[in-house]
Amino acid sequence: MNRKKAKGYQIKSKPQKYRHRAGSKVFDGIKQRIVDFFSYWTKQQFRKRRNWLDLENASKLFPSVMNSTDTKVFRFTVTIKDEINPELLQMALDQAYKHFPLYHSVLRRGIFWYYYEDSDLHPIVKKETDYPCRSLFHYDEKRLLFRVLYYRNRIHLEVFHALSDGTGASWFLQLLISNYVLLRYPEIRSQRIELSEDFQYPHYNWASQLDDSFARYFHQKKKEGSIAHKKIENQNKPKKRKWKRVHHIYGLRTQDNRMQIIESEMPVKELLQISKQRNVTLSVFLTAVFIESIHRTIKKKNKGKNKERSITISVPVNLRQYYPSYSARNFFATTLIGYTFGQEGKTDTFDEICACVAEQYATETKIENIEHKVYSLAKLEKNIALRAIIRPVKDVILRLGYSINNLNITAALSNMGKISFPKNIEEYVDQIYVYTAASRPQFVCITHKDVLTINFSSPYQDTEIQMNFLRRLTEMGIPVTIGANEVNPPDVKQQETKYEIL
CATH class of the missing domain: 3.30.559 (Chloramphenicol Acetyltransferase)
Known part of the structure; x- marks a missing residue:
């Protein structure tokens, strides 16, 4: 008798346990969906899916105060020994672009702030036909925040200040010019090139480049x-x-x-x-x-x-x-x-x-x-x-x-201090100039x-x-x-x- 009761009790209890487990799985699934829905809109998850970054402290001013005169764009100009070959310059730009994920960004308008968003846009080298430091950002257009131009023996790199400062842009410039000179003058490739500190790994580490140093230190x-x-x-x-x-x-x-x-x-x-x-x-x-x-x-x-x-x-x-x-x-x-x-x-x-x-x-x-x-x-x-x-x-x-x-x-x-290139490349680089759009007279020296x-x-x-x-x-x-x-x-x-x- 006791055995039957025990046996019956065991048989009845199994479906109850099964039903409890099934209900638990359904509840867990619903709970996970709710959590996923709300976590999508949190900053961490939204950034992961949308590939976006906050503007750091110094950058937040530039999109708000720029105008048709003071476009907040600065320009590096590098003079090379010979006329610029646009096809080789495009190849050099493509190589440099791969190493600078920050330069893939476009600037977008949010409800509360502007932010960087990763893009699939590809930079195209163009011949200079207009005046320097024209506007790079327009709120209703998805544009890269830099451009590369050429004219005769000059290469121009123009950057919107919300993207980078002069030091950060100079690292991109050094790689761009070095790539171009190596392509334009193939005889250099057979020589040993000694790299300075500016060409060491930390400058091209993606995590280092995208670091918000203001948030880290201040x-x-x-x-x-x-x-x-x-x-x-x-x-x-x-x-x-x-x-x-x-x-x-x-x-x-x-x-x-x-x-x-x-x-x-x-x-x-x-x-x-x-x-x-x-x-x-x-x-x-x-x-x-x-x-x-x-x-x-x-x-x-x-x-x-x-x-x-x-x-x-x-x-x-x-x-x-x-x-x-x-x-x-x-x-x-x-x-x-x-x-x-x-x-x-x-x-x-x-x-x-x-x-x-x-x-x-x-x-x-x-x-x-x-x-x-x-x-x-x-x-x-x-x-x-x-x-x-x-x-x-x-x-x-x-x-x-x-x-x-x-x-x-x-x-x-x-x-801006001093800028240099590897010794073999320096021979083909004549001079470097830097200037910026301005609302008042100013100068930049390098x-x-x-x-x-x-x-x-x-x-x-x-x-x-x-x-x-x-x-x-x-x-x-x-x-x-x-x-x-x-x-x-x-x-x-x-x-x-x-x-x-x-």
Whole structure:
């Protein structure tokens, strides 16, 4: 009897267990579908399926504030010994493009922010037929954020600043030019090519290139582990310098909003020697000359007016020199360097300007001050109230903030440092120039071999400031060769003239 009950009990219990397991599997399946549905819209899963990336801290400004004049596009120009072969240049571009996944990106508009999206677009080399630094981004078109052009013996690489800064773009340029020279001059291939640090593996590692170094080093939670945190935790926050009557440059704009470009070349050794005599760096020396040149132009136009007036220069700082990073994305901060003319007890000599500028460079480029500025921007970016605002409203806020910030800026400059290629390839590369679209007169300088090129860009037709700058250098005994594009005739796309300042 007991056995039968036990046996019957066992038989009845089996289908119950089976039904429980079947119900559990159905429930688990429904649960998994719900989880998958919601996880699809989470950031991590959405990024994995859509292949998209956030813009880093420095890039978020550029799409919002760009316009038809200041397109936020910069250009590298490389002159080669012979006429450019477009077919070989296309092959060189195809090879370089494979190693830079960041350059596959297009810029898209989201509800709250812009973002990078991976694309299957393929870059095509084109002959230059228009003015430099034309717009690369348009919200309703899916475009790559860079272009490669050629004209005679020149190769141009133009990049939208939201994609990369000058340092990141220079790595792409070096690979592009090296590939082209190897294809154009096959005799080099039989020679041994020694690669510099710029051609080592980290620069071409995909994870390193796509790294958001701002998030890695300046996330709010990591502040206590920062390099300078221990130095400033017991100190007061650095005081922001206030400038009196900041001068702004205005003038007659060029036709069809093209940039007024002036290229200049000079021996870097002589510049370094003069800088050393004054116990300042090359960047300090060039900034001081730029400030003095602007003041000379103002003084000439405003005779008899000797009121206190400040001239300020916006200078970018490459953060890679403080924080190890091989990111090809933007990783820089900006600082403001200036001098106030007409102060009591000062004669406004060039030596006084140099001393004042040198002191500001030493202070503003300290890691404590750099971190304070970047952390402030990171904190603003992570603000919950601001993050909840939709993108069109953010665009208006950013434009307004950008305009207010520009009230403290007279002009801008950037020193890209030195760029080089493998020894065998250097023989075929003559010179390198860099310039950018601008809302005010500014220059970018870069050193290649023993030559420094200083390249001015301006939305205005007047070139008095640029000429005063170059004349000041020749007064110090530095030979300067310059070239300029023609901006006045409407039927001329781009015409270059070259002459020397004696």
